[in-house]
Amino acid sequence: MAALNATFACIVFLLLLFSSTNNCEAKCFKSIISFGDSLTDTGNLIHLSENSNYKQQQIVQCGSLPYGETFFHRPTGRCSDGRLVIDFLAESLGLPLVPPYIGRKNVGSRNFREGVNFAVAGATALNHSLLEELGIYNPQTNVSLGTQLRWFKEMLSSLCQSSSECKDFLKSSLILFGEIGGNDYNFPLLGGMPIQMVQSMVPLVINNIGQIINEVIELGAETLIVPGNLPLGCLPAYLDRFMSTNKNDYYDPNTGCINWLNEFSEYHNVMLQVELNRLQQLHPHATIIYGDYYNALMQLYLSPQKYGFKSAIVACCGGKGPYQVDISTQCGDSSANVCDDPSTFVSWDGIHSTETAYKWMAQSLISGPFAIPHINELCTFKVYTT
Ligand SMILES: *[C@@H]1O[C@H](CO)[C@@H](O)[C@H](O)[C@H]1NC(C)=O
Ligand SMILES: *[C@@H]1O[C@H](CO)[C@@H](O)[C@H](O)[C@H]1NC(C)=O
DSSP: OHHHHHHHHHHHHHHSTTOSOOOOSEESOSEEEEEOSTTTOSSHHHHHHTTSTHHHHSSOTTOSTTTTTTTTSSOOSOSSSSOOHHHHHHHHTTOOOOOBSTTTGGGOGGGGTTEEEOOOTTOBSSOHHHHHHTTOOOSSOOOBHHHHHHHHHHHHHHHOSSHHHHHHHHHTEEEEEOSOSHHHHHHHHHHTOOHHHHHTTHHHHHHHHHHHHHHHHHTTOOEEEEEOOOOGGGSHHHHHHTOOSSOTTSBOTTTOOBHHHHHHHHHHHHHHHHHHHHHHHHOTTSEEEEEOHHHHHHHHHHOTGGGTOSEEEEESEEOSTTTTOBTTBOBTBTTOEEOSOGGGEEESSSSSBOHHHHHHHHHHHHSOSSEESOHHHHTTTOOEEO
């Protein structure tokens, strides 16, 4: 009966999505462990740059106001005006906001019992040296998914003593794996590499993501959410970079997005889902959830007004031009234009979303329909009492 009540309390809690009370007696997951890039970084890149020469090159991406203005009222390293998908996930599961791995390192591993975030803005799936062999230069960071896996193993060895203790810890954790891989394409595409060449990298990227997911599962992870890529053809930075006049079928008349770029994103996402199905068959005891960010966001691009947005494909913060982005002005520069009300925009800075759009994406993972199975379906089975 006690267990039933706890289950019931948790279901009720999850129905009260995003309510600010954190008093769910039973937690579906004891911890969130996250890998990824700027869609998920909660402070790693800014802490890394405090100790490296990346700092001298440029202001750290997402490291100054107006980043953070809406919720935290200061820059935290999150690439948005406010919270990210991972923050809404943590809130809805009754867990604290997930701390970045870098920067908390010296405070002691106890801090990571309820969550740890390895995501770094600018991170790629493929490693630095392989990308350079392909002629791709990453100006932001040399951190790849492989680096994040190494940090993860380091953290595990300080958090649990035996492999069975580590397995128990991972079993009760929700693993948010991505989005990752987007930057492997962003740098070459925005840098002018032909789409055919970038497309030929997709199997490499997917293979790499699959290998690392496999390792994380073999270490004991049982519940993973793996989001796919965003619709690149709807991002203002891409719309500005690949602006075109009078070409048939270049733009989708329903959204204003660029068709060939969205087809590329869908190609990656299909390949990712094939790989996730393969991994699911290999590990039947695990639950691997594909997070369909592409179609969750597509709802907003198709009917922005219906969801309270003034515009879906114009950036809130950036430069001039029809999409309010231009290469000479970055959000965070003193000369950047910033909209008055970010909650009426889907895009925050031309690449990253506003808090309002991230909330929508999180909601689509938790209660569907853009994640299968939905997290709140899982929680009726998996209740870990604390
Ligand atoms: C990344 O760069 C830092 C210095 O900026 C260096 O200490 C580190 O070893 C590099 N990591 C990799 C994986 O190349
Ligand atoms: C980079 O990745 C490739 C392919 O997975 C691998 O062969 C190589 O050893 C890696 N290099 C480093 C420095 O990690």
